[in-house]
Amino acid sequence: xxxxxxxxxxxxxxxxxxxxxxxxxxxxxxxxxxxxxxxxxxxxxxxxxxxxxxxxxxxxxxxxxxxxxxxxxxxxxxxxxxxxxxxxxxxxxxxxxxxxxxxxxxxxxxxxxxxxxxxxxxxxxxxxxxxxxxxxxxxxxxxxxxxxxxxxxxxxxxxxxxxxxxxxxxxxxxxxxxxxxxxxxxxxxxxxxxxxxxxxxxxxxxxxxxxxxxxxxxxxxxxxxxxxxxxxxxxxxxxxxxxxxxxxxxxxxxxxxxxxxxxxxxxxxxx
Amino acid sequence: xxxxxxxxxxxxxxxxxxxxxxxxxxxxxxxxxxxxxxxxxxxxxxxxxxxxxxxxxxxxxxxxxxxxxxxxxxxxxxxxxxxxxxxxxxxxxxxxxxxxxxxxxxxxxxxxxxxxxxxxxxxxxxxxxxxxxxxxxxxxxxxxxxxxxxxxxxx
Numbered sequence: 001x002x003x004x005x006x007x008x009x010x011x012x013x014x015x016x017x018x019x020x021x022x023x024x025x026x027x028x029x030x031x032x033x034x035x036x037x038x039x040x041x042x043x044x045x046x047x048x049x050x051x052x053x054x055x056x057x058x059x060x061x062x063x064x065x066x067x068x069x070x071x072x073x074x075x076x077x078x079x080x081x082x083x084x085x086x087x088x089x090x091x092x093x094x095x096x097x098x099x100x101x102x103x104x105x106x107x108x109x110x111x112x113x114x115x116x117x118x119x120x121x122x123x124x125x126x127x128x129x130x131x132x133x134x135x136x137x138x139x140x141x142x143x144x145x146x147x148x149x150x151x152x153x154x155x156x157x158x159x160x161x162x163x164x165x166x167x168x169x170x171x172x173x174x175x176x177x178x179x180x181x182x183x184x185x186x187x188x189x190x191x192x193x194x195x196x197x198x199x200x201x202x203x204x205x206x207x208x209x210x211x212x213x214x215x216x217x218x219x220x221x222x223x224x225x226x227x228x229x230x231x232x233x234x235x236x237x238x239x240x241x242x243x244x245x246x247x248x249x250x251x252x253x254x255x256x257x258x259x260x261x262x263x264x265x266x267x268x269x270x271x
Numbered sequence: 272x273x274x275x276x277x278x279x280x281x282x283x284x285x286x287x288x289x290x291x292x293x294x295x296x297x298x299x300x301x302x303x304x305x306x307x308x309x310x311x312x313x314x315x316x317x318x319x320x321x322x323x324x325x326x327x328x329x330x331x332x333x334x335x336x337x338x339x340x341x342x343x344x345x346x347x348x349x350x351x352x353x354x355x356x357x358x359x360x361x362x363x364x365x366x367x368x369x370x371x372x373x374x375x376x377x378x379x380x381x382x383x384x385x386x387x388x389x390x391x392x393x394x395x396x397x398x399x400x401x402x403x404x405x406x407x408x409x410x411x412x413x414x415x416x417x418x419x420x421x422x423x424x425x426x
Contacts (some may be wrong), residue, residue, distance in 0.1 A: 069339040154339065162336050163389055189365065191391045193348045198389030213339045215415065 062176035065213070074138075074157040076237040077221070078253065079130060083231035086129040089116050091232065094223030095133075098208060100192040101182075111197075112180040113205045114220060119271070124204065130271060131220065131232070134159055134180040134205035135256065135264035142172035142181065151202075157237075157265050158209050163201040172202055177257050180204045207222055207234075233271050303374040308353040314344045321376075322349075328386075347386060352394045366392035 020086075063069070092114050096102055101111040114133035121127070136159045142151045143159065150166035153159050161172075161181075173181045181204040184197060191197050194210040208218035216222075217234045224232040235244030247253075253267040313320055327345040334340040343349045354372040355363035364371050366387040369378060373388075373392075377384050 063339075064341070065341045067340070112366065152337070154337065156339070158338070164332060164336070187388075189367075190393075191389065193391040193395050196389040196391070201389070209339070210341075213341050 023231040028034075050153035061115040063213075063215075069154055069213075071155045071157075072238060073155075073236050074238045074265060075136070075212060076157070076235065076244060076248075076267065077136075077207075077218075078233040078247055078267045078269065079234075080231045080269040081128045081130045082270040084129050084131065085229055086118060086127070088129075088228050090223045090228040091131050091220035092116060094219040095205070098192070098211075098219035099206070100190075100197065101203075102187070109183070109185050111184060111203060113182070113203070128271060130268060132178060132180070132256075133220075133266070134176075135178050135262070135266045136205075136207060136209070137242070138263035138265065139261065140177040141177065141260075141262060145171045145175040147171065156212075158207045158212070159204075160206055160209065161202050161204065163196065163198060163203070166201040168200040168202065170202060176204075177260055177262065303375045305372055305377040306354070306356045308372075310353065313353075314349075347390055351390075351392065355394050362396075363393040371420070 061188060066147060072210065073198050079242055095114045099113060101113055103110050114131055116129060117132050118127055136157055138157065140153055140159045143153055147169060148165045148167055150162045151172045152162060168183065170183050181202050183202050184199050187199045188197055197203055211218060221232040221234040233244050235242040237245055237248065239245055248267055251269055253269050254271050256266045328347055331345040335346070356370050356372050358364045358368065366374060371392060373384055
């Protein structure tokens with residue numbers, strides 16, 4: 001991209017376009033951001049004569065593999081408990097397959113990235129079912145307590161463990177109000193290449209960060225939409241035009257233990 | 272004792288100046304001969320990679336974990352896919368095998384690799400990576416993702 005004039009004389013607004021004299025090749029960040037925002041219509045040609053238009057802000061999936069994640073995006077989930085089947089565990093199975101964790105017959109110590117809960121009100125007998133996993137808090141207690149900085153929140157709101165610096169102290173497991181984290185007790189082999197896991201480190205739901213970075217949706221959401229009730233929705237909570245933000249704005253939603261002030265990124269409906 | 276130290280220095284020097292991964296067997300039979308990767312050449316010169324691969328992997332690891340940068344050039348996953356060594360049964364070997372690409376040199380140099388305590392030491396089985404999966408309708412308004420989904424239905 002060039003500023004269109006070698007001398008910069010065509011910048012009618014007194015140089016505000018960012019094409020400073022003598023810096024013809026330097027692109028002003030603000031100008032670039034403005035131009036990027038202006039291209040609100042994405043056009044994709046499917047086949048000859050078929051064109052798909054997408055309106056609204058630039059999709060987050062357009063981030064290239066060499067671009068950093070930004071805090072403009074905040075990934076979140078909206079889970080409709082009324083569509084979540086009692087006894088259905090499609091999301092759990094999908095997560096196991098995708099990330100390579102499994103039950104080894106030791107329920108007290110087995111890894112558990114996502115689990116199904118059945119909630120029961122003993123007074124009136126009402127029950128409902130919901131999936132529980134890392135809530136990807138904006139103010140995560142697991143990050144606060146980590147002594148090595150291994151537990152961290154990515155700019156786009158995904159809470160992860162950097163296993164290169166995790167010393168396995170399990171302080172984060174105690175701090176998490178959602179019991180979302182697991183510790184790996186046994187040596188592992190043949191892990192998934194996109195989901196490294198190893199003995200002596202803590203792990204939890206990564207919101208399928210490897211898929212999100214490719215512009216795909218998490219495995220649990222995909223499985224729920226495909227084979228189960230379609231109870232889960234993934235999207236950018238910061239983008240007012242995204243489906244999830246619209247629904248969070250339109251319907252009454254609940255965040256579990258919102259009183260703790262962790263600001264979870266996982267919203268529930270009908271609980 | 273001094274002669275052992277000298278010998279070690281000489282051996283280390285010898286491996287560092289080894290000109291190519293496929294050195295003729297005649298000139299230094301005791302040196303490791305790592306298997307050739309796929310493709311024409313590595314992501315950088317062989318000599319340079321021998322000295323700097325660990326630095327690049329370390330750098331890339333932080334970029335990927337913290338910033339979501341997933342460029343292919345210095346990704347460990349990329350190294351493993353390209354440098355997979357097949358066993359007699361045709362499947363790529365894990366780091367448990369002495370013929371594993373990383374182990375060939377690391378055993379010789381007596382430098383332990385920690386990567387594979389967590390990372391996969393061989394590519395994912397081809398059946399799961401190239402197997403035809405049922406396309407799943409993405410729940411997004413992103414045109415590119417939807418287009419990909421529609422194209423997958425045509426096939």
